[in-house]
Amino acid sequence: MQIKDLIPSGRDKETSPASENATSSNPLVSLQRDINHVFEDFWRRVENGWNGDDAVMGMFGPSTDVTETDKSVNVSVELPGMEQEDIDISLSGNTMTIRGEKKIEHEEERKGVYMSERHYGSFHRTVPLPAGVDPDKAEATYKNGVLTVSLPKTEEALASIKRIPVKAA
Numbered sequence: 001m002q003i004k005d006l007i008p009s010g011r012d013k014e015t016s017p018a019s020e021n022a023t024s025s026n027p028l029v030s031l032q033r034d035i036n037h038v039f040e041d042f043w044r045r046v047e048n049g050w051n052g053d054d055a056v057m058g059m060f061g062p063s064t065d066v067t068e069t070d071k072s073v074n075v076s077v078e079l080p081g082m083e084q085e086d087i088d089i090s091l092s093g094n095t096m097t098i099r100g101e102k103k104i105e106h107e108e109e110r111k112g113v114y115m116s117e118r119h120y121g122s123f124h125r126t127v128p129l130p131a132g133v134d135p136d137k138a139e140a141t142y143k144n145g146v147l148t149v150s151l152p153k154t155e156e157a158l159a160s161i162k163r164i165p166v167k168a169a
Contacts, residue, residue, distance in 0.1 A: 061123045070161060073133055073151045077125065080145035087147060091135045096149065099124040132157025 063078045077098055079087065088099045101122040108115045133151040140149045 061125050064125055064127065066127060068130065071153055071158065073129060073153070075127055075147075075149040075151070077147040077149075078145060079142075079147050082145070084142045087142065089140055089147075089149060091129075091138065094129045094131060094133075096127045096129055096151070097124060098127070098147065098149075132160075 065076045067074045067076075075096065075098075079100060081104065082100055082102050086101050086103070090097050090099075099122070102120070104117075104119040106115075106117045129151065132153050134154045135151070137152045138149060140147065142148075
């Protein structure tokens with residue numbers, strides 16, 4: 001038995017406006033329609049992501065954390081196995097783009113058997129930044145597979161922070 005067997009009307013009838021109202025109150029029809037939309041949306045995003053859509057790259061790209069303090073915006077990106085020289089960071093306007101390419105080559109020869117493996121992969125991640133960061137004072141460090149970029153806020157941005165005290169009611 002399939003879920004479509006539980007639905008009182010066929011799919012072709014479901015798409016007409018008159019039957020839309022009749023079947024929309026059926027919870028199984030609504031559930032199936034919602035699940036279909038989720039899968040269709042997911043695969044559409046995957047297909048677009050392979051063509052360069054940044055929103056989908058986040059699903060398959062490196063884990064990224066963005067935190068903001070009173071004095072700076074900090075971005076941490078997990079890039080295990082990458083070399084420092086294979087990472088490129090650029091700032092343009094209120095966005096930061098991090099690009100990288102991983103190349104792993106392994107060759108082994110023993111007892112007359114020669115084995116060679118090569119793995120290549122690249123990524124790019126664009127991070128929107130709030131207004132008021134100072135790109136000239138940005139610093140990046142790479143340690144133990146984690147890239148950390150610190151973007152200090154400008155003096156004007158720091159001066160515009162206003163604290164509001166919380167009072168007991």
